[in-house]
Amino acid sequence: MSALGKVVRAGVGRRRVQTLVMTLTTMMAVTASVLAAGLLVASQAPFDHAFAKQKGAHLTAQFGGAKVTAARLAGTAHAPGVTAAAGPFPVLALRPRPGRNRFGMPADDRLPPMTIVGRATPGGPVDDIDLVAGRWATGPGQIVMNEGGVPFDIGDQMTFPDLPGGPTLTIVGVAKSVGASAEAWVSPAQLAALTAPGRTPAHQMLYRFARAATDAQIAADRAAIAASVPPGAMTGAASYLKIKLAASRTSATFVPFVVAFAVLGLFMSVLVIGIVVSGAVSAATRRIGILKSLGFTPAQVVRAYVAQALIPATVGTVLGVAFGNLLSIPVLGEAEHAYGTGTLTIAPWIDIAVPAAALTAVAATALVPALRAGRLRTVEAIAVGRTPRAGRGRAIRRLLGRLPLPRPVSLGLATPFSRPARSATIAAAVALGTIGVTFGVGLAMSLSDIQDGLNRRTPGAVVVLAVPPPGTGAPQAADPTAIAEKIRAQPGTRRFFRTGQTRVGVAGLAEATTVIAFRGDSSWGSYQMVSGSWFSGPGQAVVPSGFLNATGTHIGDTVTLTGDGRAAPVRIVGEALDLHEEGMTVLTDDASLAGLGVPVAPESIQFAVDLRPGTDAQAYLNSLNAALRPLGVSAQANSGEVSGVVVAMDTLAAMLTLMLVAVAGLGVLNTVVLDTRERVHDLGVLKALGMSPRQTVTMVITSVAGIGLLAGALGAPIGVALHDRVLPAMGRAAGTRFPAADIAVYDVRVLVPLVLGGLVLATAGALLPAGWAARTRTATALRTE
Amino acid sequence: MTAPIIQIRDVSKRYDVGRPALAGLNLEVRAGEALAVLGPSGSGKSTLLNLVAGLDQPSEGGVTVDGVRVDTLSEAALAKYRRERIGMVFQFFNLLDDLTVEDNVLLPAQLAGMPRGKARTRTAELLEHLGIARHARAFPGRLSGGERQRVAVARALMNHPPLLLADEPTGALDTASAADVRELLVELNRTGQTILLVTHDTALAASCAARTIELVDGRIARDIRTAAR
Incomplete structure (x- = not known):
């Protein structure tokens, strides 16, 4: 080993505490930086990340089964702009009933229409489906559910009593399609078995395009596909951009605070590396003097001390990258769950860029005091090392x-x-x-x-839903007036009100909006207000920020609710904190809707009950449930x-x-x-x-x-x-x-x-x-x- | 005859494998005595001083100073022992460069919790007595070697220690300053201060101490008493 190498090795080995601290500090700084930068990058485009990983479909198109052949559809893979295609897959929209299931869904309920696609495998050139749990459906009687849809678990069953033979399917897996290409998948043979006599399944084609960044580009691509099949054969098509928009809203919420932490981490890393390296070099000044007295050149001294800083820093950096990636697994696991956009990992370039930046910072920081030491006259170096500067x-x-x-x-x-x-x-x-x-x-x-x-x-300690609980077999919602009477008569009831939902038009908005109508004194259970006040009577409304943004309205403005050809103006008196339905809801007194002829949906009615102080909530629930039993409904504790x-x-x-x-x-x-x-x-x-x-x-x-x-x-x-x-x-x-x-x-x-x-x-x-x-x-x- | 202030019984000290620094040493020093410890480098002089000061512990045997069994004390008790029973003077003074002369001298009293007024009075007394009162506000770096050693002596005497330990007190001084410090030690001993002096300097030993021991390889080779100085 050269004299320089021996000096470096001795310097690293002798100052064990400093070497250890430098290693640990660099490790922590790099770990935090890798994690923060990785998350920042992941959170900037989690949907894009998951979409790219799954080779998600830019366009999910459906074609009439009787209007175009599978062979002709396969040919659309060569339509202008198409870079990859998968399908055709047979697809049906069916309304199954829950069979045996662990979520208590009544077996005789009809579920909403469900898009079921026949696919032999989850993989492919487009929409490479991520199997979250269980296995793929490959045989008869098997079905795979899309994550986040109807709450079925593996082993649960669903039935199709309207089909010949009333087939029953068992859920064997849960999968995730980032482009939401289906709600469930079965094998092609099983899909054929689910097809009613005389019907032809539709065809599903999944496309990726060379240009698909905007709605206009997708529309052009879609037109090119439609032009390559018989007119009217394409019955529907869904763009990935809408899903991306909804997904990015959650992830975008992460970005501001992750950026804040990343910036803090960056400052901290530079600072700590600076502290550690300049400290290590300045502590060794006397040693530098001795080395120079033995004949080391200034350049050798500089190299020796930069190397002495870089050795533990390199060890710390390697460990930091490893820990950063390890820690990212649970952290990004939480994030990816929140993003709902598939598996996230630290981008490989971060594992290269962060260590490179850290080691460059170490070298640059070490270079300054090392150069100073290299320039020191020998006698001064020894003197400085011997006596800390006083004065x-x-x-x-x-x-x-x-x-x-x-x-x-x-x-x-x-x-x-x-x-x-x-x-x-x-x-x-x-x-x-x-x-x-x-x-x-x-x-x-x-x-x-x-x-x-x-x-x-x-709000309130107790909630009563007007609909019977799942599995009771009761057919419809109970009479809300009767429920209110039972609640009112119950000892311990302090106050209560009821809410119900309906959909109304809002002048100026294309789509219908949910209105939550309150009946009774709801002032004690108002939403948290951002500004303004809770409504105090009919004709007033409270809306979330999302509604104000979408309609360009402000507190004090009047909006017109429409329904059944009639109109009802309400004045906005408050802005509430509410993120449901993207904040596109209107909260108002039940009487505000009186002129519209759009009654609230009976199954949406629920009661919020506040108890008198000192009331035993469990005893109250038991007693109220006994009273409500004849109505077929039950009360529950409000657990938030x-x-x-x-x-x-x-x-x-x-x-x-x-x-x-x-x-x-x-x-x-x-x-x-x-x-x-x-x-x-x-x-x-x-x-x-x-x-x-x-x-x-x-x-x-x-x-x-x-x-x-x-x-x-x-x-x-x-x-x-x-x-x-x-x-x-x-x-x-x-x-x-x-x-x-x-x-x-x-x-x-x-x-x-x-x-x-x-x-x-x-x-x-x-x-x-x-x-x-x-x-x-x-x-x-x-x-x- | 006065009672012994230092009693060293069968003390050995080993640092590593090899020859012990001290080997079965027995020594008594009476109150008011000035004892000089002579010997070549590596003979065990500094080890002996460190054991008496409670800066180090014997491998075997016991060290008793002013009735206190030093080798059995905890760190906290040793700190108290050093504050109250010994004062130390070093070859290179060991003054704190960032503190003024006055603040250096005050330190032992402040660490011992002496009331401020009393400590300041004692400091002024000592500085005056040792002829360095005019340097009270100066920093040690501005003083000559002899003056710095006087400051160190003042600091050592701050808490009225019954025993003064001096480790090569003239080793870093020029001839004139060394003579100055020698006179100071003689004067202190004349007033009843017990002194344990470790030195290479036979002239210093002869002039300051009524008794001289010579250590060789960790053992007392000679113990010479001078009837009168």
Whole structure:
């Protein structure tokens, strides 16, 4: 091994703590960066990612079975613009009935029409279906369900009593088609068996096109396909763009906060790598002097110290990439579940770009002090290494010495002033950690408040649905007046109201809109308001932000509801937090719809019941259910909902926050280790003069405590500001505004611990070296020069 | 005859395999005595001083100072012991460069929790007594070697320790400064201060100490008492 190699190896091996810290810190920084960048990339285009992975169909076209032959359809694969095609597959729209199933669906219910496609295999050049669970349907009596459709589980059955022989199919698998090409799949032979005598199944063709980025391009492609088959043969076609639009709304909500964490992680990585490398090089200055005195050239010195930084950094980087990818599995698993767009992974280029960037940063950061060391005159290098530069912060030290503080405390408080640049880097690391924690905590609190706000859609402790529970065999919804009487008569009922839904037209909108009509005093159970107020009587309405955006209306405006040829104007008095149906709902008093002749659907009616204080909810439920039994309906406890998206966001935010904090803590640890090593001789002197281990720990901790407190006080408001910018952006991405109360989550009880968090972070980072300083043998320390 | 302030019984100290730094050493030093420990490099002089100061622990045997069994104390108790019972003077002074002379001298009292007023009075007394009062606000880097060692002595005496340990106190000084420090130690011993002095300098030993021991390979080769200095 060359002399240079030996020096590098010895440098890495001898300073084990620094080498370990540098390895760990680089690992954490790279892990966080890989995860954040990977998620950022994945969240930017999760649909595109899943769509590309599954080779999703740009156009899912249906053709009349009797109007065009399969062979002619196969020829459409060569139509202009088509790059790939799959099919034709036979397709039927059938209304099965649930058979044996574990979701309690009544066996005699007719399910909505279901698109069933006959496909021999899930794979193919287009729409390479992802089998989520179970296996593909290859034989008779087997069917695979599309994930997220009718709630069937593997082993459940469905029946087709209207077909000859009343076939029964067993669910053998659950699959996901990103382009939603079908609701269920069977083997082609099974599809033939499901075809009623005299009927011909339709044909399904799946296409990918060279140009399919816009609606216009898809329309042109569709026209080219239609032109290559007999007129009228194409009976329908669905573009992937509509599905993409719906899918990207959820993923877009992730982007603002992931970007915030990624930026914080990036700053933190650069900072910590800078702290670690420049610290390691500056700590070795004396060694540099010795090497130069032995004949090392400046260039060799520079190479030696850059290499010494790069070796542990490379180990840390490799580990970081591995951990980043490992951690991404559960994290992206949550995200992909929330996105609902298929399996997400870290993009391969991130596994190359992040390590390359990290190692470049390490080399660049190491180069600056290494060049300085290379230029140092030998005697100066030895002198600098022997005695830490004194002279800075003496005035502060004297001032603090005069304060009525225990001497270890005043000595510790003065320490940062003798190394202002190093203290600033500790402060920056702690501040970034505090920003991350403040932002993460605020995000979790806001999401929790928003979730609570969304749950106010179903208020009260008890809910009574007018429809009989599944499996009871009761045919229709019960009389709501009778249900109301039973609830009113029940001891413990404090107040209640009922809601029902119907679809009405809204002047200016092409599609019908859902109206939720309230009957009774609903003021106690209003939705969470973004602005304005809850309606107080007929003729007033509350709408979600999505409705205001879509219609261009504002609070105070009047919109006209239409139905059955009649019109009913309502004045918008409030903006509510509601994401259902993309926020396209109208909430109003039941009486507002009186003139429209569009009664609420009986099966949509439900009652929200508030109980008197002190009422035993379970006893109330038992009693009310006994009273409701003759009506065939039952009451349930209102348990609220927990959104999978919110859970995914909380998980991600918690993980990224923890990483930021860990990296910040390691940055502090490394700096204090460095500082303690440099001051080990002084520590020996102080211990020889009678400084006890506790006083030593106090001094070392105090040396960072002030910085931690200051950085916490600086970082917390920045974290609040970041939160207050990111939350509305998330809301905009989700198509809503958030109530101010859900964003203003930081009160004094939250802020004080967050500010003190900087102190805790700095103290935690300093504990290990403080203990080491306290345990250092005095005789050894005194010999250290 | 006064009671022994240092009692060293059958003390051995081994650092690694090989010859012990101290081998079955027995030694008593009486209160008010000035003992010089001479010997070549590696003879065990500094090890002996470290054991008495509680900076290191013997592999075997016991060290008792001023009635305290030093080798059995915990780290916290050792810190208290060093504050209250010993003062140390080092070859290279070991002053904290970022503290003024006054603050360096104040340190032991502050660590011991002495009331501020009392500590300042004692500091002023010592600085005055040792002739360095005019340097109270100066930083050690601006002083001569002899002056720095005077500051170190003042710091060592701050808490009225019954035992003063001096490790090559003139080793880093020029001739004039060395003579200055030598006189100071003689003066201190004359006022009753017990001194354990480790040195290579036979002249210093002869002028400061009424008793001299010579260590060779961790054992006492010679123990010489001078009737009168």
